[in-house]
Amino acid sequence: MSWTLAGLGxxxxxxxxxxxxxxxxxxxxxxNLAGAWVFLGGEAGLEQLVRxxxxxxxxxxxxxxxxxxxxxxxxxxxxxxxxxxxxIDRLLQRVPARLAVVSLAGGTVFAALSGSSIANTALLGGTxxxxxxxxxxxxxxxxxxxxxxxxxxxxxxxxxxxxxxxSLSGISISKLLIGGIVPGLLxxxxxxxYILVTCWLWPDxxxxxxxxxxxxxxxxYWPFIRDVIPLSLIFVAVIGSMLxxxxxxxxxxxxxxxxxxxxxxxxxxxxxxxxxxxxxETAKVSVSILFIIAASTTFSQILSFSGVTxxxxxxxxxxxxxxxxxxxxxxxxxxxxGCVIDQVSMMLVTLPFFMPLAAAANIDTIWLGLMMLVAIxxxxxxxxxxxxxxxxxxxxxxxxxLAQIYRAAFPFxxxxxxxxxLMFLWPAMVNWLPGLLD
Amino acid sequence: xxxxxxxxxxxSALTAVFDLCGSLxxxxxxxxxxxxTADIATRSFHLANLAWVNEVTEYLLTFATFTGAPWxxxxxxxxxxxxxxxxxxxxxxxxxxxxxDAGGLIISAVLFYEALRVLLGxxxxxxxVFKYLVFPEWYLTTPIVxxxxxxxxxxxxxxxxxxxxxx
Numbered sequence: 311m312s313w314t315l316a317g318l319g320x321x322x323x324x325x326x327x328x329x330x331x332x333x334x335x336x337x338x339x340x341x342n343l344a345g346a347w348v349f350l351g352g353e354a355g356l357e358q359l360v361r362x363x364x365x366x367x368x369x370x371x372x373x374x375x376x377x378x379x380x381x382x383x384x385x386x387x388x389x390x391x392x393x394x395x396x397x398i399d400r401l402l403q404r405v406p407a408r409l410a411v412v413s414l415a416g417g418t419v420f421a422a423l424s425g426s427s428i429a430n431t432a433l434l435g436g437t438x439x440x441x442x443x444x445x446x447x448x449x450x451x452x453x454x455x456x457x458x459x460x461x462x463x464x465x466x467x468x469x470x471x472x473x474x475x476x477s478l479s480g481i482s483i484s485k486l487l488i489g490g491i492v493p494g495l496l497x498x499x500x501x502x503x504y505i506l507v508t509c510w511l512w513p514d515x516x517x518x519x520x521x522x523x524x525x526x527x528x529x530x531y532w533p534f535i536r537d538v539i540p541l542s543l544i545f546v547a548v549i550g551s552m553l554x555x556x557x558x559x560x561x562x563x564x565x566x567x568x569x570x571x572x573x574x575x576x577x578x579x580x581x582x583x584x585x586x587x588x589x590x591e592t593a594k595v596s597v598s599i600l601f602i603i604a605a606s607t608t609f610s611q612i613l614s615f616s617g618v619t620x621x622x623x624x625x626x627x628x629x630x631x632x633x634x635x636x637x638x639x640x641x642x643x644x645x646x647x648g649c650v651i652d653q654v655s656m657m658l659v660t661l662p663f664f665m666p667l668a669a670a671a672n673i674d675t676i677w678l679g680l681m682m683l684v685a686i687x688x689x690x691x692x693x694x695x696x697x698x699x700x701x702x703x704x705x706x707x708x709x710x711x712l713a714q715i716y717r718a719a720f721p722f723x724x725x726x727x728x729x730x731x732l733m734f735l736w737p738a739m740v741n742w743l744p745g746l747l748d
Numbered sequence: 749x750x751x752x753x754x755x756x757x758x759x760s761a762l763t764a765v766f767d768l769c770g771s772l773x774x775x776x777x778x779x780x781x782x783x784x785t786a787d788i789a790t791r792s793f794h795l796a797n798l799a800w801v802n803e804v805t806e807y808l809l810t811f812a813t814f815t816g817a818p819w820x821x822x823x824x825x826x827x828x829x830x831x832x833x834x835x836x837x838x839x840x841x842x843x844x845x846x847x848x849d850a851g852g853l854i855i856s857a858v859l860f861y862e863a864l865r866v867l868l869g870x871x872x873x874x875x876x877v878f879k880y881l882v883f884p885e886w887y888l889t890t891p892i893v894x895x896x897x898x899x900x901x902x903x904x905x906x907x908x909x910x911x912x913x914x915x
Contacts, residue, residue, distance in 0.1 A: 331833040332848045333826035335817075340855045360859070360866045364892050368810045370802050373784070376777050376812070557788055564784035589774035594825050597773060597816035602827065604813060652827050694831045 311348070313621035320345055320612065324659075334655050335598075338605035345612035359608045366607035367600050370560050371477040374425070376596035377563035378468035381544065382424025383588040383595075384570040388579040391420055391433055394541055397533035406509040407516035410451045411502065413438045417459025418498045419538060422545045423570070424463060425470035426595060427690055431460030431698045435705030443707060448515040450718045451505065453706065457691055457698045457715075458501050458722035464653075464687040465494035465680075468548050468566055472683055473559065474599065475657055479665050481679040483559045484552050485744035489680045492743055493733055497684075500725045540576070544569040553747070599654055606658040613662050623666045633671040634734075637678060640664050641685045641730065648689020652697060656686055676744050677737045684730045691719045691726070759905060766822040766898065773816030776808045783808075803880045807888070814891035818898035846910060853903035860896035867893050 320341055327337035346355035385391040395416040405411050413434045420430050434456040442452035464471050467487040476483030509516050547569040551557035557565060574580040613619045631639065640660070647656045668678055690698045693716045702715050733740050787801040820826055833844055867889040875885040 327851070328829045329832045330844050330848055330851075331828050331830050332851055333821070333828045335826055336852050336855050339859060340851060343855060343858055356858075356862045357866050357869075360863045360889070360892060363859075363863075364810060364814075364888055367813045368806045368888070370806050373780060373805060373809060376809075377781060377784075380777065380781070556792065561784055561788050564781050565788065567781045568785050586774075589778050590770060593770060593774040593777055593812065593816050594820055594823070596777065597813055597820050598826050600809070600813040601817045601820070650831060651829055654827065655829075695829060 311616070313617035316349070316616035317613075317618040317621065320609075320616070320618065324609075328651065328655075334652065335601045335605045338602065338609050338658070342605065342608045342612065345616070346608060349612050349616040350608075358611075362608045362611065363604045366604045369477065371483065372473070372600065372603065373560045374468065374473040374483070374563035375470045375599055376592055377560075377567045378425025378470045378473065379429075379595050380567045380588065380592040381468060381548075381563075381570045382420070382426045382429040382463075383591045384567070384574055384580075384585070385420070385423055385541075386429050386433055387584045387588045387591065388574040388577075388581075389584075390537075390541070390574050390577055390579050391423075392437065393533075393537040393577070393579075394419060395434070395437065397537040400530050401534045403530070406513075406518065407447070407451055407505050408519060409438055409442045409445065410447065410455045410505045410516060413442075413455045414459050414498060414501055414505065417456065418462060418466070418495070419541070421459065421463040421466040421494065423468075423541055425468040425473075427460045427463040427687075427698060428595070428701050430463045431457055431701045432705055434460065435702050439702070439705060440707050442516075445519070446517045449710075449714050450721065451508070451516050453702050453710075453715055453718035454722050455501055455505060457702050457719050458726070459498065460698050460701070461687040461690045461726070462494050462497055464683055464690070465490035465497070467491065468563060469683075470596075470599070471653055471657075471686060473563075474603070474654065475661075475679055475683060475686075476559075478603070478657060479661050479675070479679060481675045482744070482747075485676050485747055486679050486683070487552065487559060488549070488747060489676055489740060489744040490683060492739060493680060493684055493729060496732070496739075497726060497729050500729060501722060504721060504725055537577075541573060544573055602654050602658065606655075609658065610662040619662050619666060622663050623670065626663075626667055627670060631671075633673050636667060636671050637673060637681070637734065640667070640678070641681055641734070644682060644685035645688060645692070645727075648686065648696070649692045650695050652695070653686045653689055656689060657682075674737065674741070677733075677740050680740050681730060681733050684726065684733065688723060688726045688730070691723050693719075759909075762901060762905060763822065766819045766902070769815045769898070770819035770823075773812045773819065776812035776815070780805045780808050780812070800880050810888065811891050814895035817895050818902060821899055821902050846907070849903050849906045849910070853900060853907060856896050856899035856903055860893060860900050863889060863892045863896055 324337055324341045327340055328334065342359055346359040350358050398416045399412045402408055402412050417430055417434050420433060424430060439452045439456050463469060467490055469487060469490055472486045472490055473483055476486045544566055548562045548566040551565050552559060552562045571580065644656060644660065668675055690696050693699060699715050699719060703710060703712055783801050783805055787798045790796040790798055833841055867886045870886040870889060877883055877885050
């Protein structure tokens with residue numbers, strides 16, 4: 311069978327199963343069963359499929375996925391995350407669009423403590439967005455920053471998706487994690503500038519609050535010192551242990567989970583009940599990611615055995631695209647896929663092609679990996695399938711139309727694309743921090 | 749909508765099994781944190797060398813994934829792409845849901861059968877895993893067999909429930 315026919319058959323079957331609503335994992339398994347039978351040698355291929363399924367998640371490098379998620383779930387379910395958002399709320403006064411800025415600052419802090427974008431958006435969307443709407447903020451400012459900053463959790467370590475990208479592509483996980491800091495903070499800063507400029511140009515979008523009292527030290531600064539600053543130790547435990555060489559990314563993720571437990575215990579917020587809830591929610595999120603990985607490993611192998619990977623690589627190679635054009639094509643494809651499929655599937659479908667192409671064109675994989683993460687992050691916000699759009703709709707007041715949430719996300723998508731463009735044009739900005747690990 | 753008594757008892761027993769799987773999966777993830785932290789602590793303070801920890805945590809992750817997956821399926825927690833489905837009429841949605849459940853049943857049943865075949869073959873051959881720990885290979889296939897057996901039951905249960913509603 312020619313590779314084009316194989317590719318068309320495998321690709322169209324997979325997307326057909328996605329389209330009818332079969333869980334992504336089972337769609338991969340279904341195509342794998344047929345593909346393994348045809349391309350991996352009948353019965354022996356099916357045996358290989360079973361063995362691959364077990365082996366694919368039997369990896370120390372994948373441990374940060376549940377452990378980074380666990381950090382966020384612990385802080386979320388013990389209420390410590392809410393306390394830190396409240397503390398930031400008290401600290402930031404006399405700022406235009408105060409609550410939008412609070413959501414941005416709080417979201418950035420939580421992104422540094424949690425590996426889950428969904429938890430980040432759910433936390434802020436459930437608390438600050440309804441409050442902003444009540445106070446007369448425009449829907450764009452009430453929903454947009456919350457969704458946008460939620461996505462930053464993909465970039466700022468700890469990031470479960472960065473670990474997954476690293477382990478599937480062979481790119482250094484530590485470098486991806488560390489490298490996400492600069493674009494993540496840059497994005498957060500760009501969102502802040504957008505909010506302030508919008509408020510300056512159209513003051514109606516965020517009515518200024520009347521500040522009755524400036525508040526004393528105890529009221530205004532103490533909650534921040536008490537509820538936010540100590541949490542930075544969690545970030546230090548993860549990043550510090552990695553940078554100092556004390557721990558591998560996997561070990562750093564375990565230290566992060568322990569640091570979250572210790573922090574919540576010190577605040578007296580940790581109970582057996584919320585620990586149980588945190589662990590169960592961690593299992594729910596992580597198992598769904600890991601099970602997709604288990605299903606997709608054989609898919610990559612089938613693509614390779616059927617000649618699809620080599621065929622596509624050769625066709626694109628024959629186009630004689632410059633490395634920059636190739637990178638742009640890859641990012642463009644990811645942005646398109648982000649509109650219709652989820653982040654994990656995006657990686658699994660594209661990486662078997664992207665990595666050989668990048669290797670053949672001598673493209674810096676850290677730079678590429680970080681830009682891929684940004685493109686994947688943008689996919690969280692692009693309609694119709696942006697997961698954070700759905701999370702926001704779930705957290706928003708009842709009856710909020712999805713179209714309004716789409717419109718709120720739009721300016722932030724533009725900003726994220728601009729940051730992606732900057733990363734593309736200025737690789738040194740992206741590479742200097744990971745370079746410190748050499 | 750009330751279920752018939754003949755199906756209620758097995759279904760709630762099955763739900764209890766799924767929830768037990770979820771709790772076990774969550775517990776295993778907790779154990780991983782404890783083990784990895786103990787390894788770092790003992791290594792940093794030169795107290796002991798827990799060289800087996802990496803390998804054991806890998807196995808625990810595998811067990812956590814395959815015991816947790818049927819539980820996540822039972823609670824409709826696996827990612828699916830519903831942008832087309834949600835735009836269809838109610839009857840078309842019902843038809844697609846039925847198709848997905850039937851497809852899921854076939855896929856899970858075939859994988860269960862194949863995993864069982866691999867397990868029995870591995871048992872009969874006496875294949876062993878030789879790493880830091882040495883043990884029979886079929887130990888590692890057991891959670892996969894268990895996972896797809898439960899997924900098969902879950903999809904079968906969904907189909908039965910739908911048939912019951914239609915009748």
